[in-house]
């Protein structure tokens with residue numbers, strides 16, 4: 001069984017890597033991912049300056065997944081650029097840099113600096129970043145997205161990608177696809193970011209479980225799998241020539257298989273990686289390999305995007 005993936009001029013031994021935000025804030029964590037069975041690495045979404053993020057508790061895992069309102073704690077863009085400068089690209093594991101400015105200008109500043117650095121790493125721009133006050137997150141404001149991407153594509157000419165929030169309405173899928181299809185240099189979309197503003201309640205304590213936003217936070221893990229799969233399949237259909245990276249609810253080879261069947265080129269592991277540690281990569285790969293062998297598939301292309309409808 002061959003698990004290799006080749007895309008954007010990159011060759012990956014397998015389709016798995018971390019989701020931005022998990023095991024990727026410090027160099028020590030990034031090296032944990034790089035030296036694991038993961039085939040690529042992505043950094044924590046960064047801002048130009050370091051941020052401590054929200055007060056704790058700001059993450060909580062449940063039997064069905066996780067809730068977080070981290071508040072973008074990160075070591076700052078220069079820290080991750082420095083890691084990208086010394087990263088061993090020749091070892092064959094691609095590096096992605098996640099950018100999440102608090103304003104459009106911050107994203108433009110980081111992207112133009114990254115362009116000047118001329119490094120082999122690829123930017124993944126987080127569209128769950130804040131928009132103007134009184135407006136929803138950028139990814140939910142289609143007009144603002146189009147304007148932001150126009151300016152980003154003006155300062156950064158290489159291939160880049162975006163991390164998308166989940167969408168829940170066919171009209172929203174179509175509107176966002178129309179925006180994304182206007183940018184040839186936008187080569188991949190990562191679906192999905194956490195499902196925003198969920199609320200987890202602890203019955204014994206009769207309390208919320210995270211401190212920020214009176215308990216509201218982004219949902220990850222099994223809670224989001226059907227939504228993640230829907231976003232992967234819809235954007236796989238709606239963005240011809242672009243790649244979709246699947247993210248959301250992957251706990252085993254079965255969910256990785258589902259994401260690839262729905263059209264994902266590669267897949268990111270978030271909550272499961274946070275809870276299990278880097279051993280999750282080898283376990284999930286073994287399970288995916290066994291599932292493919294059982295089904296008689298030699299390589300990922302044998303079933304990628306071939307989800308049957310009834």
Ligand SMILES: CC(C)(C)CCc1c(C(=O)O)[nH]c(=O)[nH]c1=O
Pocket residue numbers: 021045068069070071072073100126128129130193194218
């Ligand atoms: C939600 C933002 C803080 C604007 C971006 C960072 C982020 C966070 C975070 O740092 O709170 N958590 C997520 O699940 N997804 C994200 O994209």
